[in-house]
Amino acid sequence: MGEVVVARILFLAIAALGLLAALGTVLSRNLVHAALHLVGFFFCVACLFVMLEAEFLAAVQVLIYIGAVAILLMFGIMLTRNTRGDDATSLSGPWRLPGLVAGLCLFGALVFGINNAVSPSGASPWAGEAARPSLVEREGEPAWAAERRRAVEDMGRVVGEEFLTRYAMAFELAGLLLTAALVGAVALAHRDEVGAAELPPTVEALPADSAEPVGTAAS
Amino acid sequence: MANDIPLSWFLYFAAAAFATGLVGVLLRRNAIAVLMAIEIMLNAANVNLVAFWRYGTPAPGAGPLPGVILALLVITVAAAEVAVGIGLILLCYRRWRAVDVDRYETMSG
Numbered sequence: 001m002g003e004v005v006v007a008r009i010l011f012l013a014i015a016a017l018g019l020l021a022a023l024g025t026v027l028s029r030n031l032v033h034a035a036l037h038l039v040g041f042f043f044c045v046a047c048l049f050v051m052l053e054a055e056f057l058a059a060v061q062v063l064i065y066i067g068a069v070a071i072l073l074m075f076g077i078m079l080t081r082n083t084r085g086d087d088a089t090s091l092s093g094p095w096r097l098p099g100l101v102a103g104l105c106l107f108g109a110l111v112f113g114i115n116n117a118v119s120p121s122g123a124s125p126w127a128g129e130a131a132r133p134s135l136v137e138r139e140g141e142p143a144w145a146a147e148r149r150r151a152v153e154d155m156g157r158v159v160g161e162e163f164l165t166r167y168a169m170a171f172e173l174a175g176l177l178l179t180a181a182l183v184g185a186v187a188l189a190h191r192d193e194v195g196a197a198e199l200p201p202t203v204e205a206l207p208a209d210s211a212e213p214v215g216t217a218a219s
Numbered sequence: 220m221a222n223d224i225p226l227s228w229f230l231y232f233a234a235a236a237f238a239t240g241l242v243g244v245l246l247r248r249n250a251i252a253v254l255m256a257i258e259i260m261l262n263a264a265n266v267n268l269v270a271f272w273r274y275g276t277p278a279p280g281a282g283p284l285p286g287v288i289l290a291l292l293v294i295t296v297a298a299a300e301v302a303v304g305i306g307l308i309l310l311c312y313r314r315w316r317a318v319d320v321d322r323y324e325t326m327s328g
Contacts, residue, residue: 004223011224015232022236022259026243031252038255041236045262048229052273057287061265064294069258069301076251076305080318099245103238110234114227132223132274144277151283158283159291166282174295181299188306191313 011051018044031077039070053135056155229270236263250308250318254301261297265290 021044024037042065049058135149151158163171236259243256272286282288312318 008224008228011228015228018232019235019239022239025255025259026239026246026252031249034252034255038258041259042262045266048232048266049269051224052229052269054269054273054287054290057269057290060291060294064298065258065262069298072301072305073251073255073258076254076308079309080251080312096246099242102245103242106241107234107238110237111231114230114234132226133276144283147283148277151287155284155287159287162282162284162288167288170288170292174292177299178295181302185302185306188303189309 007051011048014044014047014051018048032074035070035074035077038073039066042066042070053152054155056159226270226274229266233263233266233270236260236266248319248321250311250320251305253320254304254308258297258301261293265293268293 018041021037021040025034025041028034028037042061046058046061046066049055049061133145133148135145135152137146137149240256240259240263243259244253247253247256268286268290272284272290277283277285308318311323315322317323
């Protein structure tokens with residue numbers, strides 16, 4: 001019984017920290033602070049994956065999100081640092097109330113759905129179900145229980161096997177998508193000196209004192 | 220395995236995080252902040268996927284970890300999206316000298 005209380009307290013603490021970090025990402029005016037809050041949120045989600053016994057996914061989350069995505073966002077922030085003050089990072093005034101109302105309405109609708117979930121016919125309702133399926137080996141368990149126990153205990157290996165057998169097509173498509181994204185990102189961000197000279201002068205709408213941005217100066 | 224946090228707690232967390240991300244997408248004007256809010260929403264969806272994988276009984280023939288595989292694919296797509304998104308934002312910044320999404324108004328009638 002004590003373990004359950006500890007697990008619940010741990011969950012509540014991690015969830016509260018994660019939500020605070022998410023709010024910090026959305027609300028903080030300084031973009032670098034927002035990115036650091038985002039790292040905290042990613043880490044809290046990784047902790048929740050550990051509590052759901054998907055440790056491999058938690059490791060992938062830390063590696064990809066914190067190690068790659070957050071750093072990429074940080075680079076983007078640094079390269080597009082607004083030289084005319086921080087006004088572009090502030091929240092937009094007239095749309096503040098409708099945005100908050102939309103978020104609260106969405107949250108209310110989701111909570112309503114979670115509370116009043118209707119299960120498909122023939123299945124037991126899932127909302128009241130408190131305990132996750134046990135991983136302890138026992139007599140007469142269904143076949144999927146043994147499969148899942150192996151998957152939880154050796155998730156890296158099972159993920160590899162699944163990706164190369166059952167989900168081979170999805171794996172190939174993910175590789176194709178990553179290749180296309182790589183080529184696309186390089187093609188977009190590549191600075192073509194000849195093409196840049198032919199671009200129409202689109203900066204005439206700006207105040208004349210706008211300094212040379214950091215991104216162009218650095219590249 | 221006496222570890223029984225109710226499934227709905229994970230769902231409430233994911234719902235709250237998703238709503239926060241939506242508010243961020245609607246309220247922020249900086250394009251990179253909008254991208255960050257989209258990442259929050261994708262992560263909330265991932266929490267739901269893994270929670271349903273762990274708590275539910277799988278459909279026959281679904282394999283041992285369908286939810287985890289889908290979450291991995293979502294992570295892949297999110298990484299690709301961020302790479303292309305940052306490239307686009309840098310391009311727009313180079314062209315208009317602004318990262319404010321309200322100022323990208325070339326196509327507005």
